[in-house]
Amino acid sequence: MPIKSTPLKSKQRAIPASLMRGGTSKGLYFAKEDLPLNIDQRDRVLLAAMGSPDIRQIDGVGGAHPLTSKVAIISKSDRADADIDYLFLQIVVDKAEVLTTQNCGNILAGVGPWAIENGLIPIAGDITTVRIHMVNSNALAVAYVPTKAGGVEYEGTTHIDGVPGQAAAIPIDFLNIAGSLCGALLPTGQAKTKIDGVEATCIDNGMPVILLRAEDFNLTGQEAPATLEANNRLKQDIETLRLQLGEQMNLGDVSTKTVPKMILISKPKAGGTIATRSFIPHRVHDAIGVLAAVSVATACMLPDSIAQPIAQMPPQKEDKTEQRLEIEHPTGSFLVDMDIQFENGKIDIKRAALLRTARTIMRGDVYIPATIWPK
Numbered sequence: 001m002p003i004k005s006t007p008l009k010s011k012q013r014a015i016p017a018s019l020m021r022g023g024t025s026k027g028l029y030f031a032k033e034d035l036p037l038n039i040d041q042r043d044r045v046l047l048a049a050m051g052s053p054d055i056r057q058i059d060g061v062g063g064a065h066p067l068t069s070k071v072a073i074i075s076k077s078d079r080a081d082a083d084i085d086y087l088f089l090q091i092v093v094d095k096a097e098v099l100t101t102q103n104c105g106n107i108l109a110g111v112g113p114w115a116i117e118n119g120l121i122p123i124a125g126d127i128t129t130v131r132i133h134m135v136n137s138n139a140l141a142v143a144y145v146p147t148k149a150g151g152v153e154y155e156g157t158t159h160i161d162g163v164p165g166q167a168a169a170i171p172i173d174f175l176n177i178a179g180s181l182c183g184a185l186l187p188t189g190q191a192k193t194k195i196d197g198v199e200a201t202c203i204d205n206g207m208p209v210i211l212l213r214a215e216d217f218n219l220t221g222q223e224a225p226a227t228l229e230a231n232n233r234l235k236q237d238i239e240t241l242r243l244q245l246g247e248q249m250n251l252g253d254v255s256t257k258t259v260p261k262m263i264l265i266s267k268p269k270a271g272g273t274i275a276t277r278s279f280i281p282h283r284v285h286d287a288i289g290v291l292a293a294v295s296v297a298t299a300c301m302l303p304d305s306i307a308q309p310i311a312q313m314p315p316q317k318e319d320k321t322e323q324r325l326e327i328e329h330p331t332g333s334f335l336v337d338m339d340i341q342f343e344n345g346k347i348d349i350k351r352a353a354l355l356r357t358a359r360t361i362m363r364g365d366v367y368i369p370a371t372i373w374p375k
């Protein structure tokens with residue numbers, strides 16, 4: 001006999017939520033009004049929903065990895081230039097910490113579909129445009145969500161590396177993301193910074209990242225994430241540089257922050273622009289973050305960065321302003337369209353655009369013990 005869905009007579013607290021894949025990440029998406037207003041209480045609720053702190057997140061829906069322990073909180077925006085506000089929260093797997101410093105461009109990919117499916121944005125033809133205010137970095141993104149047959153269309157023919165199969169493309173444009181958290185595109189004031197005898201490029205075009213040459217650490221740059229994660233000496237050296245450069249990037253003490261990300265760069269091996277291995281900042285990404293890829297692509301175009309001599313730049317497109325850069329990562333590559341103009345020594349970033357896919361996996365209530373947020 002089929003099991004009928006009946007209201008749960010539970011003493012737990014039920015909170016409406018969707019479990020979604022956004023790009024190569026996964027997490028819970030909430031309406032702001034469904035969570036406590038008080039931030040400490042909100043964070044306790046999110047930790048319980050995900051099952052943190054616990055390396056297996058066994059008592060919650062978190063996937064025991066930073067890329068699957070993420071939350072989006074969404075509401076209507078009061079801004080004239082945005083339809084919705086999106087706050088990203090990283091739920092630390094093994095610590096009782098909820099971090100809001102960084103933004104996440106992968107979870108962002110699910111925000112437009114969620115806003116449409118939950119009635120915040122009306123469908124507007126075959127493609128519904130959603131203007132998103134990214135609260136963490138106070139920057140704007142525009143997502144073009146396929147909505148052909150009166151609902152969000154998830155099936156399609158776009159493959160993104162790091163996700164099996166194909167899905168409907170969600171093109172995303174980023175508008176004013178330079179200096180998103182550091183206040184400047186080149187927060188150390190230069191495209192190349194020397195520290196402890198190593199040259200680095202510190203850049204923030206949507207995500208603060210520090211680029212380092214893989215060869216400076218006696219690596220090829222093609223190592224598997226697990227090999228890099230097992231190299232304790234390397235992780236220590238990279239963290240020492242991160243703590244020092246984090247201060248220089250106007251991020252203060254970054255010992256408990258997830259930014260800046262540390263990215264080892266090397267010559268491309270698969271016909272792309274540059275090869276990467278990203279520490280985010282302690283686990284190694286199986287692919288690369290969206291805004292991290294935009295920051296790397298930007299560095300490849302900057303004279304004097306350590307990335308430019310390594311990058312194999314693609315030919316310019318016909319309109320002569322935009323270039324498509326292919327950022328290689330452990331499970332494939334990531335395409336970023338960049339339009340950067342240089343005038344009188346000034347860098348003018350006109351546009352960064354890319355494609356993601358997303359999918360609603362489950363929708364309903366996530367349950368937490370009532371003692372955490374009494375009814």
Ligand code: NQM
Nearest residue numbers: 025104105106289290291292
């Ligand atoms: O850089 C992982 C991810 C991210 C962040 C991380 C991201 C971005 O892959 O915009 O998407 O760097 O922590 O989801």
